[in-house]
Amino acid sequence: MRTFITFLIVTAALLSSGCATNPVSGQQDFVMMSEQQEIALGRSADAQVRKQYKVYDNPALQSYVNRVGQNIARHSHRPNLNYHFTVLDSPEVNAFALPGGYVYITRGIMAYLNSEAELAAVLGHEIGHVTARHGVRQQSAAQAANIGISLASIFVPELNTQIGQNLTNLFGGALLSGYGREHELEADRLGAQYLARTDYDPQAMIRVIGVLKNQEAFDAVVARQEGREPSHYHGTFATHPDNDTRLQQVVGEASHLTVVNPVENKSEFLKETDGLAFEDSVDEGVVRNNKFMHPALGIALTFPPEWSVKNTPTQLIALSPKSDATIQLKIDDKPSGTVAEYVHRTIGNGTPVETLEIEKLHAAIGSANNTVLGIIYYDRKAFLVQCDAKTSAAIDAERTAMKTTIRSFHVLSAAERKQIKPLEIKLITARKGDTYAKLAQHSPLGKNAESYLRLINAQYPQGEPATGQTLKVIE
Template sequence: MRNLFTFLIAVAALALGGCAVNPVSGKQDFVMMSEQQEIALGRASDVEVRKQYKVYANPALQSYVSRVGQKVATHSHRTNIRYTFTVLDSPEINAFALPGGYVYITRGILAYLNSEAEMAAVLGHEVGHVTARHGVRQQSAAQAANIGISIASILVPELNTQAGHDLSNLLGGALLSGYGREHELESDRLGAQYLARTAYDPQAMIRVVGVLKNQELFDAEIAKQEGREPRRYHGTFATHPDNDTRLQQVVGEASGLTVANPTEGKSEFMKQTEGLVFGDSVEEGIVRDNRFLHKDLGIALTFPPGWNIKNSTTQLFALSPQVDAAIQLKIDDKPSGNVTEYTRRVLGKDADIETLEIEKLHAAIGTTGKAVLGVVYFDRKAFHIVGNAKTPATLEAQRNTMKETIRSFHVLTDDEKKAIKPLTIKLITAQKGESYAKLAQRSPLGKNAESYLRLINAQYPQGEPATRQILKIIE
């Protein structure tokens, strides 16, 4: 597909130096692309997005999101193009727009929103990127510098997630770098206007930025636990939205358009998103306590208690509590030779290799000074369970723990496969004296459950439920 993009970019480049009227400003823009070219580029990129992500399989929710999105788009500066709004089956907290009117919102971000107005704010912000032609303007700048396409990401400019990297590679190795402060503010301003014209409260835009800011604060907390760099969310900046005067100002501009009783749509939104999948989808494999289960691969693996399991579409690994050792699962689709030879080929001739059976499967455990590698042959694949550590001494200390994880390799029975269900959002009414600490004790979300519950209910970092408040919990 890369060729198609090259082609499109080449086509677009023929119009080099052309100007077009910007739908928002009414002024001439230096862009290299006509509207038809923009739509063709959007359509081709949409195909790529749909390969990279799955569309969330819930027609009722898709049509709800689309209905709200279309309403907002109808009140935008650019009503002559056809908009599409698609919910993606991804736990990432994200939304983005492609040139030509293709808007995407993840189920991941929907879980953290609390009203239809907030969802409309996310969609309105993305429609703002489309109407102001940020993608096209950036695309033109990129072409001028001979780099590829850009996607308007509301959140993580570098999209430092695997899907982001894949997408970025796919789309020509270039910019997912977001739009920078000015374009983001412009989209917030436009989104707020469209909200007001659609009879939603434009202040919902500020609440959404608050949701993102809280994610950033929470991620900083987790990053500290995991000893990594915190994630940067674009569209959020150093200050909290409550103190962000420019954000307050651009959203405040829409107040003149506000209707007397704007729609909040809280209960409708809650109803529509009840049952929404939270976290890993079954296709990616699920994590329960220290166990990883993958339905399609048909396997389970039990990691050491207290280790932190990280699962995404493309990788699975667990980190020791001290963040000085890791165990990773990898798969080789085309192993050859017997398992002992195979393991020796991977590790080199100096490795100590022990051959064994795990649940009657051919397996081997190889050890070197740098790694412990378990290989299990199952279903014509070689499953690698790889243990590494920061120092040889740590590896030595963790060797038996790693071997235990290797020996925990388990082939799922049909009943076990059937029992694999994703976590979902459920609504409850808070009883008197309910607290997030108490709810966290009954939650399957693990050690950060209290923070997650506060985040999904917009009461992070310190809030507590009020009596009879409708609460989202995860089951």
């Protein structure tokens, strides 16, 4: 213990700031950083975030989020900090804060919110992390423990997502696994207080955590379908907020501040999200009802209807309903020689190969063990549709579906090119008899459309629209 204390003092002397008064508690924190240092740190990390991630190109929405955020920040424990609120062009469901007042919210999370009060709750939670100096306190703790992580690696300590992963890579350090339950509860408590002081209902904090929890539960289902890790929003823990007594308690502390007619601004908020991009951008191709279309490559491929298709920047892969077979699309430069020769080179000489023309393109399909391989030559490229199964029973069961997928390969038509636009949120008014199942039939979201529609309208898992209700749909 003795060496530990010595180390702390030495480190503190080096950084020349030592203890600082915590803006929230008024007590002395062991924080090895002045406010100026904290702001400088935030500023340099903000530059990194902006290098790595696109800011969402929608000035009206940026200014709306900024207006809501600045209003809450003015009612926070650190009203004099210079706050920056930025909507990032990412489909991930996330929000995070850097030390010094830099707050980010993804367009992905915006899609799941349904009122200005809920937006205010997300921003209030992040502002709570800033005012309580959680990032800085964690950093000091990490320095004191001599973990050896770089300064920059802990700004975004709570993201188990692409952004977090990329920032980890970006800064080359270990990402701490989160602010932890106590800091998250403190951010919820402060956020609820700021909501009340800004004339919102502090209970919006619990509601929005419920929304995010439902989204997370659903994402876990989709992640299983797609064979990937589910993502987590940092503020959500194991239990649903309805059963979370600690959360109820910390948010409840703000109840004495509650105003009579709290601001909800549901329709104002929804208007702002009309036209908001949903899910991926089109640069890497789009998947609409299991048809993959890529504008730059000029090609399309239709996967079997019940399969889950995942399109990432590095991979296009579909997984069978029983998770025992996959279909991947790969691209190579067109080699010299025939397409049948290429099939043989890839899966072995002597394997049976069927040559064919798919819309006048040279193609071949070969079979070997638990693999069916289709290769199509088009425009100086060789497209490989590689189908693999775990067992011979699975390959036999899926062979027809795999060959149908290979034969579905085609050059994009003009009509299809027109369909390639980003998915967008559109507002409609529910008519008598509208159900999510019915709306899902006209949705481009594929087999999970019904769940997505319920989630973005905060009626997951069982709700149905009421006649006259403003609904978000995806087009």
